[in-house]
Every structure is written in structure tokens, then in C-alpha cells.
Amino acid sequence: MALWLRVDPRSPTPVYQQIVDGIKAAVAAGWLKPGDRLPSVRDLAVSLAINHNTVAKAYQELERSRVIEVVRGRGTFVANPGQRPPPNVEERVHKLRDTLRLAWIEAYHLGLAEDAFEEMFHQARDDARGERKEET
């Protein structure tokens, strides 16, 4: 269980954020499909050897983003995309736009050529896609 999820407590990014990112990545890559059941908070906490509050916080965040759905008494599942549009989409798009802007700036300061960075961008798409390649 949860072999596709790794967490590094020494990373500067918070542990709960790593879980959020990891699950979002798994969904985007197609490793987790709508309707799939996620491990319970406590199970995942044990698997990752971390505090269960941390997992709970990650699940809350994921539910707010409509990535997962909690069915009371049954467990938590990967949500169907497009069912209920997530709140604060506008804010997240804005943040995403800003992330890309900062990425370009960082690329500039690292001396990356424009087309090299562009290639990195498309490489990242393939990484994120995972096994979902032919779908969209």
C-alpha cells in the first residue's frame, strides 16, 4: 500500500504538502483513477511513518481542491473530475500564472537558454502525464 508515495521529512517543503503533491501527481499520471479508494488516514500515516494529523491535513486540503471525496463511514476516494468545480479556481490559476513567471525569471538567472527551458517545460509535461499519455 502506498508504495508510490514517498515522503522526506528533511525536505524544506512541509510533509503534508508532499502528500498533497504526491496524490495530485498520482491522479494526474493516471496511477489513481476516479473511484479508486485511498488508504485511511491512519493506515497511510503508519505506512509513511508520520503523524496521522499530518495525513489528515493533507486529505482535508485535497478534499477542498476536489481531488478526493470523503464518504462518511466508507472511506475516501478519488473524485470524478469536473463533477463539482473546485472553489477558488481563479486564485489557483493566478498562482499558477505567477509560478510560471517566477520560473522564467529563475531560468534567466540560471543562464538557461530559452529553448532549453522550453524543452524542460515539455519534458515536465511528459513526466507529469505518466501513463495518461494517449488519453487526452
Add this chain to the structure above:
Amino acid sequence: MALWLRVDPRSPTPVYQQIVDGIKAAVAAGWLKPGDRLPSVRDLAVSLAINHNTVAKAYQELERSRVIEVVRGRGTFVANPGQRPPPNVEERVHKLRDTLRLAWIEAYHLGLAEDAFEEMFHQARDDARGERKEET
């Protein structure tokens, strides 16, 4: 002075980081050119209505990244790129790659079409470039 720099004390990103990002952005956009003098630590602190230690921390971080240079007792200046290569380049490239991967994942969860996201990417490049358009 420093009209191109704004800081939001309520933002979740630390104020000193906002200054770092802002100055990196100004350099990447060509608003600040190598050799240009930056406002003194205390002047900028007054302009931004923040504590001077916060500005000092930002300047130290920028110096570590080789974006600016401190000339003893004279002030701080925008560094010449490529003079001394910044440390951690490899690590920073790795982080940048990861940022792009996460951006693609976020775009997926926001329901953005691939070409729409690609356009956002290029839009971000133009935003970051600023007046540097014709140079490279």
C-alpha cells in the same frame, strides 16, 4: 525610488522572499541593469515601510545568489551575470524542473487544456522579459 517594488505583508510568502523575487524579476526584465545601484538597505526599508533587517536579509540572499554585489561602504549594485557562477546551480535546476512538473499537475487538476496552459507559459515569458524583448 523603488516604485517597481511592492510588498504585501499579509502574503504567505515571507517579505524578504518577496523582495528577493522582486529584484530578481527587475533584473530579468531589464529594469535593473548590471552596475545599477540599488537603494540602501535602510532607504528601501523606509520605502517599503518594513524593518531594515528584513531588507538586509533579502540583500544577503541576493548576494549569495550572485544577483547583486556589495561594495564596502559604498552600497550594493546589480552584478554582472556570469562573472562568478552562482553556487547550487545544479540543485536549482533540479528544483526548477520539479516546479514545472508540479505546474503541469496543477494545470491538469484545474481542467486547463494543454494548449491553453502552453499559452499561459509563453505569456509568462513575455511578462518576465519586460523590456528585455529585443536583446536576446
Add this chain to the structure above:
Amino acid sequence: MALWLRVDPRSPTPVYQQIVDGIKAAVAAGWLKPGDRLPSVRDLAVSLAINHNTVAKAYQELERSRVIEVVRGRGTFVANPGQRPPPNVEERVHKLRDTLRLAWIEAYHLGLAEDAFEEMFHQARDDARGERKEET
């Protein structure tokens, strides 16, 4: 706790630098081993009768040099050497080379004989080694 660390507020070298040097020395001498837990920022501050920000600055510097590792919410630990190579190695080697050159010059002006200085050099090695004598 922290009996092996002393700080002199009247010294011309900054207090935070004394802490950095002291901990690097403790690691090099084998008094602190990889994985050992360091006192918390605030505890060490109390022990040394200084402000906690000063300790925090020292810890951050040590983390940048990859001497210690911060585990979120758990504390800071002595890092495993060679895990992630520290940044700036080349620059630091260059500085070290220069330090030795200046040391020879100083020895000359102090009228130290060459072999006396050489002995001082080896004495310094034994001092730095501490209890690490038999390992390498």
C-alpha cells in the same frame, strides 16, 4: 548540555560565526557524530546566554554548508557527510589555500622558523582531530 561550546561576546569575530566554527570543530573532532541531535535553537541560546536569533542564524549557515540538517518540527541533527555535497566547494578550497598562504606570511613576520611552523601545523591537526584520531 553544550558544555563543549563557548562564546565570547567581546571577540571581534561575530557570535554566530563562533557558533558555526564551534560546531564544525565538534563535528570534525568526532564529539558530534552524524545523526546526533543538536540542542534546540532556543535551548542553546539560553545555554550560551545569547539571543535565539543569533543561534538561528548560525544554524542556517551550518545547514547551507550541509553540516547539519533540519527536520521539520523535530529538531536539527548532524548531517551525514557526503550525502549532498556542499555548495561552493571550489570557492572554499580557494579561500583555504589563501588562508594557508597568509599564514606562512604571518609566520615569516613573526620570525618563526620553518620547521617550528610546520610543527605548529601538525599540532593544529591533532587539536582539530580530537577523538577522531584512530578512525582515518
Add this chain to the structure above:
Amino acid sequence: MALWLRVDPRSPTPVYQQIVDGIKAAVAAGWLKPGDRLPSVRDLAVSLAINHNTVAKAYQELERSRVIEVVRGRGTFVANPGQRPPPNVEERVHKLRDTLRLAWIEAYHLGLAEDAFEEMFHQARDDARGERKEET
């Protein structure tokens, strides 16, 4: 005049200290010999394009260390070694010892092998000696 002396205002080591180090190095290397006349404070200041107060401070420091001698109305000259022993020798020796100890620690953290560092030490001696090779 003073072609053997270079000063970098962007260096973290104070300018006056760079002058002190440079002149001590020139003497130790034999480029400057006892009795040689040094440029006047103002001339050197012009040559190096720096403030003359900075040069004056360096000369004062050098005189205190008995490296140079100021003859009123005649100029400043390289002193005869061993004529008048400099004050605070003990303190300087202590500092030198500490410098070597810290150098060993730094070598350890840079992962330098012991004999590699030892070789660097002897290389530094040759660098410091300059043209004085056969004398002592």
C-alpha cells in the same frame, strides 16, 4: 609604482586589510627589501583609486606590526626584521595557531584528504616565499 598591489573593493575582506596583507606578502616574498621606500599614503591612494584614509589605516597597522617604519619628513620604509620585536607577538602566535586549527577543520568538512591538505600547505609556503627561495 605599486603594480604588485591590487585591491578589490568588492571583496569581503576590508580594503585596508588587503593592503596590509599585500605589503606583508611582498616583504615575505622578497619583492620589497628592508630599506626600500614605500609610496606615500596619498600616492598609493591615487594609484589604487581609494580613499587615502584607508591607506593611512593600513600603514598604521603595518607600523604597529614593525613591518614598515615611518621616518618623519622622509617617508616610510620597509623595516629591518628583528630590529625591534613587534608587540603582542604572543597574541599573534595564538591567532596563527587558531587559524591553522580552523583550516584543518575546514579541510575536513571539504572532504580533503590529509596528505592532500599537507601538500596544499607546502604549496602555500612556496607561494609565500616568492623569490626568497634560497635565502633561509
Add this chain to the structure above:
DNA sequence: GTGGTCTAGACCACG
């Protein structure tokens, strides 16, 4: 509990 950030105000070395 941990470290990270920020403020207000002070002192110092340097040029």
C-alpha cells in the same frame, strides 16, 4: 515542542 519570520532599536566596522 520545533524552527522561521518580523519588528524596533541599538552598536560597530568600514570608507
Add this chain to the structure above:
DNA sequence: GTGGTCTAGACCACA
């Protein structure tokens, strides 16, 4: 006047 350091005390995110 420049940046660098330090203190005292506060608030916050994270685990």
C-alpha cells in the same frame, strides 16, 4: 552613510 551584527520580544506554520 554603508552594510553587518545583536537583542528583546512577538507571531506563525509545522509535526
